[in-house]
Amino acid sequence: MKRLSSALLAAGLMAMSVPALAEPYVDYTPQKGYWQINAIEVDPNHVDDYLTGLRTSQVSGFEVLKRRGMIDDYKFMVRNGYVKGSPNVMIMTHSPTSANLDADKARDKAIEKEMYAAFSKKQGDAAVAGYEKYRTFIDDAQWTAVDMAK
Incomplete structure (x- = not known):
């Protein structure tokens, strides 16, 4: 009887630990395009300096990429709080299509x-x-990005 109880308990635990398999386009739908995300740890005493520098060094480039249709959105995110070894600044660009990853010498040089x-x-x-x-x-x-089924 004790063995039977142990076997039933083990079978029950195994059944609970089997993950449900998600089905793309049923449980969730992958969206077109992708976010390129750079996660950066910045010394907390220099976050303002870094953001000021990014405004001049990155924003103009991102605006060129937007005009050219290579990206359709960009964001800078700052984490409140600091943990050594963890990112506290994220630089994010959204490309509407993965086709933009294809090499195109004329486009890229322009x-x-x-x-x-x-x-x-x-x-x-x-x-x-x-x-x-x-x-x-x-x-x-x-x-x-993925949209979850409701």
Whole structure:
């Protein structure tokens, strides 16, 4: 009897631990495009400096990418609170399609030229040199949004 109870208990626990398998397009629907998210740890005493630098070094480039249809949105997020080794700034761009990842020399060179007209390579190199004193990249990944079924 004791063995039977133990076996039933074990079977019950196994049944509860089997995860339900989600079905794409039934339980959730992947959305088109993707978010490129850079998660950065910035020394908490320099977050304002970093954001000010990003305003001049990144926003003009993101606006070029928007005009060219490469991205349709961008965001900067700052975490309230600080934990060493964890990101406290995120730089996010949304691309409407993964096809934008395909190489296109003429397009890419034109975008580069337009970006350097707004913020030169020399300015970019100087900005990055300043950033490196107080930032560490934690993660750089592409994320796809999903809509959950109701």
